[in-house]
Amino acid sequence: MLTAGGLYDLRVSHAWSHTGTFPITVKLSDGRVLVTSVAVRDGAPAQPTGPVVGPCDKPTVSFPSGSSVRDDSRLGVSFTHLTPNTWVDVLIDGTKIGTVHTNASGSGTQDVPITYQTPSGAHLLRIAGPDGRFVEKVFTVTSKTPPFLNAITSGVTAKASSEASNETAPNGRASAAVDGNPNTFWHSRWEAPVATYPHTLTVDLGREYALSAMRWVSRRGNPNGRVKTLVLAFSTDGSHWTGKQPVTLPSSSYPTIVSLSKQADARYVRITMTSPQDASQPFAAIGEVTFAGLANGHADQPRHDPTARTWTPPAHCQVTPEPSPTGRPTTTQPTTTAASGSTATPTSTASQASTRPTRLPATGR
Numbered sequence: 001m002l003t004a005g006g007l008y009d010l011r012v013s014h015a016w017s018h019t020g021t022f023p024i025t026v027k028l029s030d031g032r033v034l035v036t037s038v039a040v041r042d043g044a045p046a047q048p049t050g051p052v053v054g055p056c057d058k059p060t061v062s063f064p065s066g067s068s069v070r071d072d073s074r075l076g077v078s079f080t081h082l083t084p085n086t087w088v089d090v091l092i093d094g095t096k097i098g099t100v101h102t103n104a105s106g107s108g109t110q111d112v113p114i115t116y117q118t119p120s121g122a123h124l125l126r127i128a129g130p131d132g133r134f135v136e137k138v139f140t141v142t143s144k145t146p147p148f149l150n151a152i153t154s155g156v157t158a159k160a161s162s163e164a165s166n167e168t169a170p171n172g173r174a175s176a177a178v179d180g181n182p183n184t185f186w187h188s189r190w191e192a193p194v195a196t197y198p199h200t201l202t203v204d205l206g207r208e209y210a211l212s213a214m215r216w217v218s219r220r221g222n223p224n225g226r227v228k229t230l231v232l233a234f235s236t237d238g239s240h241w242t243g244k245q246p247v248t249l250p251s252s253s254y255p256t257i258v259s260l261s262k263q264a265d266a267r268y269v270r271i272t273m274t275s276p277q278d279a280s281q282p283f284a285a286i287g288e289v290t291f292a293g294l295a296n297g298h299a300d301q302p303r304h305d306p307t308a309r310t311w312t313p314p315a316h317c318q319v320t321p322e323p324s325p326t327g328r329p330t331t332t333q334p335t336t337t338a339a340s341g342s343t344a345t346p347t348s349t350a351s352q353a354s355t356r357p358t359r360l361p362a363t364g365r
Helices: none
Strands: 006-008 021-028 033-040 061-064 069-070 073-080 087-092 093-100 108-114 122-129 134-142 159-160 199-217 228-233 243-248 254-258 264-274 289-294 360-362
Touching: 069 073, 073 122, 087 108, 093 108, 108 199
Parallel strands: 069 134
Antiparallel strands: 006 360, 021 033, 061 073, 073 108, 087 093, 087 122, 122 134, 159 199, 199 254, 199 264, 199 289, 228 243, 228 264
């Protein structure tokens, strides 16, 4: 089975009984027919199977269709010199969104989905192989969702209606939902006995803020416990609650930003989770929840766009400077000597056991 949007090398082996030029026909399941040819001669060396990525080769990445894209669309990506014939991770702003398989030369292409309501502005794409080799590049999203500015990240605590104390700490605890690490998670009690909806998480921001937005990240690496609907309520003292706002979340591992309909002055936010994405799951989980807002007398935080890092080759890799040109170079035409005094100028040359690759673009999105 081939992945839509991928690029593949098809390799075949066949032994011919005599020299000559022979047609090769490839028929695809969608009705397309590809025709090429191979030339066979005595004593011709076997064709190489393809370039090999050297330990000093730096990966590259490009956006063939441009580096600007809308939310709820796809970003065309082409990369080279990553680990050959393996799965590499694709990440956006540090969140893994999938994997792609490299070809024999460590290259590949992929249409990377940009989710609906991705905040407008600069974002960072990273493609990383299992050997530590990686490549990064910044792209721009055009969206009606504003950037998530003025995040409240210090002095925040949380309490929940239940916790999964049987999870390996810090997971399962309410504090994991506000610890600044989306790889940890809060989980409602899921056994002995199972806590059912509605679930609540009450966040104490440490001081009063004029709140403007909430960023929600589901538990990473596991769809269990994803929340579908919730209600936000706000309080300055933790006892009297106002400004209830219903929210519907997508079933996604990507961060979701919710603009607060009325900028509420609050120190406490109560999140009442009312239904799950999967109706068969009575429990809930959160990877990270973050609120944005300004304390009295504070100005907006400056926005910091991401910066792409560069993979550093091993220490033994040295760059040899190119020599200065000293004159007009001379060109020597290569000569070819075929076996038995015969010559040929075919479209390609192979031994009698040919392994010539044919590159097939997949269709679909």
